[in-house]
Amino acid sequence: MNLIFLSIKQDHLKELEAISKESLPNESCAILLGEINHKNQHTVKKIIKMESSVQTSDYFEINPINLLDVYMKSKDMNLDVIGIFHSHPSMAFPSKTDLLYMEINPVIWLIYSTTELIFRAFLLDEERKINKVTINEVKE
Numbered sequence: 001m002n003l004i005f006l007s008i009k010q011d012h013l014k015e016l017e018a019i020s021k022e023s024l025p026n027e028s029c030a031i032l033l034g035e036i037n038h039k040n041q042h043t044v045k046k047i048i049k050m051e052s053s054v055q056t057s058d059y060f061e062i063n064p065i066n067l068l069d070v071y072m073k074s075k076d077m078n079l080d081v082i083g084i085f086h087s088h089p090s091m092a093f094p095s096k097t098d099l100l101y102m103e104i105n106p107v108i109w110l111i112y113s114t115t116e117l118i119f120r121a122f123l124l125d126e127e128r129k130i131n132k133v134t135i136n137e138v139k140e
């Protein structure tokens with residue numbers, strides 16, 4: 001297992017917590033823009049809140065046109081889409097649906113549990129194995 005790190009500012013985590021609580025009882029989602037260094041060091045620079053096109057507590061869906069728009073914007077800002085965030089009104093582990101989408105979107109998946117009140121992050125590798133990502137909370 002390779003060690004993978006996600007550095008994210010405390011303020012960004014607070015923002016994601018707030019988005020998650022606002023969306024209850026449904027799931028919320030956001031895109032994480034930033035940089036990847038040495039393949040395993042991911043740093044979040046910007047968060048873009050997304051509207052889920054479904055309102056349910058089981059899964060979320062991002063409209064592909066909106067996602068494409070984020071990709072274009074990230075290019076303008078010289079940043080990459082390094083992660084996808086969403087909240088769970090249950091434990092912060094990927095669901096079966098999440099695992100399918102993790103294969104299509106092989107970026108870090110950051111999940112916040114509104115019941116456990118914690119973040120966990122995961123990345124699927126080429127062999128479809130789930131790697132746990134270490135979250136580095138950056139204080140300013």
Ligand SMILES: [Zn+2]
Binds near residue numbers: 059086088093094098
């Ligand atoms: Zn999920």
